[in-house]
Amino acid sequence: MSGPVLCVTLAGRSAAIDAAAVHSVVELGALTPVPRAPAHILGLAALRSRTLTVIDSRAALGLAAAPGPLPAGQQAVITDIDGHAYALLVDDVAGVSDLAGEPEPIIGRAGPGWERVARGAGDTAFGPALLIDLPALVAGLPAMAA
Amino acid sequence: MDDLLADFVAETRDMMQAMAGELVAWERTPDDRESLDTIFRFVHTVKGNCGFFDFPRLERLSHAAETALADVRSGNRTVDVRLVDAVLAIIDRIGELTDAIEGGSDLDRGDDEHLIAALEDGAGALRDMAPLLAAETIGTSAPAPTAPQRSIRLPLDLIDRVMSDVSDLVLARNELARTLRLGAPDTGDGTLERLSAIIDSLRDGVTRMRMQRIDTLFGALPRLVRDLAADLGKEVLVDCEGGDVELDRELIEMLRDPLTHIIRNAVDHGIEPPHQRIAAGKHEEGVLKLHARQADNRIHLEITDDGRGIDGERLVAKAVEAGLCTAAEGAAYDRRERQQLIFHPGLSTAAAVTAVSGRGVGMDVVRANIERIGGAIKVCSEPGQGTRFTLALPLTLSIVPSLTVCSGGQMFAIPRGVVEEIVHAGNAALDFARMGDALLANVRGRRMGCLSLADVLGLSAAQAAENAPLVLIRLAGGDLFALAVDRVLDHEDLVIKPVAPAIMQLGLYAGATLLDSGEPVMMLDMASIARTHAMLRDHADRTATAPAADRVQGHRPRTAGLTVLVYTSLAGRRRAIRMDRVMRIERVARTDADCGGARPQIAIDGAILPLAGCETGIAPGDRPLTILRLAADNPAAGEIALAIDAIEDTALLEGPVLPPLGSGQPLLGSAMIGGALCELVDCDALFAAHRPALIGAAR
Structure with a gap:
């Protein structure tokens, strides 16, 4: 991952997302649930005339989802994967930073969910963060584990 | 690739596509001057165009074909199979080279000598040289799979029309902006209407741009x-x-x-x-x-x-x-x-x-x-x-006329193409039966499987399926089933877009759309839902699932023995007919039946069939007439229609059949079905009586 990264708080942890893959950061409005969808797909939301698939990052990491309806002003990172637009729920967006040096392997056990979606660790202007592989996060848990 | 080259590739492709039929026509009738001229024009044009570029192989190939065809045109040479084969091979090679040019491959390697030699009068047949040709490469790096055409040709007037719509759109927008600035929104209605009319026209124009002749x-x-x-x-x-x-x-x-x-x-x-x-x-x-x-x-x-x-x-x-x-x-x-x-x-x-x-x-x-x-x-x-x-x-993939329904407090869309009918709860002609866990609906004598949309989606329904409005779904294969929803909302034309693969994989949805309010709505994939819930007659899916639901759709249960359809005849008799002879069950208007003449007939789907079962006449009324379409053992004998009053059920024929009592009716006898006496109809006798000529001819 070269170039700037978007630093966010994801499920309570610092994470960095390749800024080139990020379309925008928006506040989500109303959500349409999709019955029978995997747990990490919260539903669909509309952004202008596009349909977004809303990904609950906590559930995608195998963590317990935040209970209750989405808080007003819930922030989401919009990204395009294979022609489909996804909105990833994030707790907070810190800002855009350059990565200091090359990504490094993660030291210690990050937890299975994090290890599945992280491509390493790196230093940003906002502190150390896990580098998130977006397609892996969007794919959610492997079917076997779910 | 520069524009000129792209034009050359596109033009060559277009011509080849238009000409493919001519080649075969020419082979069939070598005297056909018109086909010959078309092919000649093609190689001539390719040769001419090659002059602008440096494609010596293309030029040699087209030149050789042109020379041979010119001889034919001037009558110096007659067409034979060898020549046709050789010309076809050259045209194929031109196509391959064109693909290679588009892919930016190197054309210098490769050899076309055999193809050109095959054109010579008196040369060996190309087919005998197949091994040679196989060894001969076209000399380009592996031909890429042909990508779908990325450029199109459109009639100028269509583009003009779309452009003029766009101009109108700009004017309408300016007017709307002015109205808004003046703060008099009540005058904006007319402009808005005009705006939607222009957008409709634009949509039509752009749709036509996407259209292509088959x-x-x-x-x-x-x-x-x-x-x-x-x-x-x-x-x-x-x-x-x-x-x-x-x-x-x-x-x-x-x-x-x-x-x-x-x-x-x-x-x-x-x-x-x-x-x-x-x-x-x-x-x-x-x-x-x-x-x-x-x-x-x-x-x-x-x-x-x-x-x-x-x-x-x-x-x-x-x-x-x-x-x-x-x-x-x-x-x-x-x-x-x-x-x-x-x-x-x-x-x-x-x-x-x-x-x-x-x-x-x-x-x-x-x-x-x-x-x-x-x-x-x-x-x-x-x-x-x-x-x-x-x-x-x-006609098109993008705009789907749809029915919106509500289930479990959420809105869903169903393609209108599969909606046969909407039956409101409490309709007198509607009743339900439970077979195990499967729910069956009986709508005016038609039994069908019934699904609750809320159950399918894992939502909680507002009311039991028995009290809910039913949407009767007729799938493309002819299968019919009922879908219970909480509420039927509206008809709308929706623009359906695919959604994320993880959602498509559920096999429940065909895509999503945005309503006027900007709210996303899921489009249901009825065929897939029917498949996973065993609503199809298709035997392949049946084997894995409970037979109860599809049995009623004209299926025999999987037990040895003869399955019969039990019905009430127009004369009020309880009768049964072999299920395998019943091709279809139809409902037609009573006025379509003509039983006044010596030979009763009925019009179904534009065809006229002999009509049986109406010896006692057909009582007039608004209620449609139920017709069984029967096929003879010998399919060449065609079909006859049997008018009945109502279908009771399918049943398995067990026990003895008592011979008939010489009533002169087309009966095989009587049997006990479902604990009551039932007359068994003799299909062959029916056919003999109503299609004598056809039976005779077929035998």
Whole structure:
């Protein structure tokens, strides 16, 4: 991952997302649930005339989802994967930073969910963060584990 | 690639596509001056265009073909098979080189000498040189799979129209902006109306830009069939009709593979070799007919061959062999069911695997592909007479007329094409029955499986399915089932877009759309839902699921014995008829029946059938008449219609049948069914009485 990264708080942890893959950061409005969808797909939301698939990052990491309806002003990172637009729920967006040096392997056990979606660790202007592989996060848990 | 080169490639492709049919026509009738001229013009144009570029191979090839064809035109040379083959080979090579040019490959390597030499008068036949040609590479790096066409040609007036709509749109916007600035919103209505009219017109224009004549699909077929037939030692004439029907470009691309597959099958398995055809009393040349027509917002495409038809017996044997059904079940399938086996994965009746087809991968994929684009495919075959595939396709992929419904507090859309009827709760003609966990709805004598949409989606329904409005869904294959929803909302034209793969994989949704309010709504995939919930008659899905739901749709239970349909005759008698003779159950207006004359008749679907069962006359009324369409043992004997009052149920015939009491009625006797006496109808006697001429002719 070269170039700037978007630093966010994801499920309570610092994470960095390749800024080139990020379309925008928006506040989500109303959500349409999709019955029978995997747990990490919260539903669909509309952004202008596009349909977004809303990904609950906590559930995608195998963590317990935040209970209750989405808080007003819930922030989401919009990204395009294979022609489909996804909105990833994030707790907070810190800002855009350059990565200091090359990504490094993660030291210690990050937890299975994090290890599945992280491509390493790196230093940003906002502190150390896990580098998130977006397609892996969007794919959610492997079917076997779910 | 510079623009000039792109134009050259596009023009060459266009010409080749337009010419493919001419080549075959020319081979068939070498005297046909018009076809010859078209081909000559093509090679001449290619040669001329090569002058702008440095393509010595193309130039030599086209020059050689031009010279040979010029000789034919001037009468110095007669056309023979060798010449046609040689010219075809050269044109194919020109096509390959054009692809290579587009792919930016190096053209310098490679050798076309054999092709050019084959053009010489008195040269050896090209077919004998096949090994040589195989060794000869076209000299380009691996040809990339041809990408779908990325540029199109459009009529100028269409673009002008769209541009003028855009200008109007700008004017309307300015006017609207002015109105808003003045703060007098009540005057904005007229402008808004004009704006939507312009957008409609624009949408129509852009839709037409996406349309393509189905000719572009048909164009390549004569050549495909010619080459296939030549490989297989068969003679096949292709007859295309309705090439001017227009279809969405994307659809045409998605149809290409399935159609090619059907045609390959028809030529390979359907049409017999000439000697067999002559022995069967047919013309030695087989005929493959393609017929496209538009009806409402669907395109119907028929592919008919006059070959040997589908061998239902062998399909059943294969299915038994593959463990898809037991021998007893297989024996119980009727003709239609047997033929439908062709769409089952892994079944092929080809005795041997050939290069052309016969690996048993195919028709199931064809059906899946057609269904994916919202179409339907049916097969109908007469052994010894031929096979017809009927494809019904939507006009365009993007805008779907839909019905919106509410279930579990959420809105969903159903394509209107599959909605047959909406039945409101509490309708007197509606009742329900439970078979195990399966729910059956009986709507005016028609029994069908009933699903609760809330159950399917894991939501909680506002009321039990028995008290809910039902949407009757008629799937493309003819299967009917009822879907209970909380509320039926509205009809809307929706723009359906695909959603994330993780959602599509659920097999519940066909896509999503945004309503006027900006709220996303899921479009339900009814075919897939029906499949996973065993609402289909298709035996393949039946084997894995409870039989209760589909049994009522005219299916015999999987037990040995004769299944009968129990009904009440117009005269009020309780009767039963062999289920396998009942092709369809229809409801028609009473006025369509004519039982005044010596020979009662009825009009169904534009056909006139002899009508039985109305000896006591038909009481007038608004209630539609229930008709059983019956087929004779011998399919050539056609159909007759049997008018009845109401269908009771299907039942298994057990116990003795008592002989009839000489009533002069077409009865086999009486039996106990469901604890009560029931008269058993003699189908053959019915046919003998109502289609005597046809029976005689068929025997």
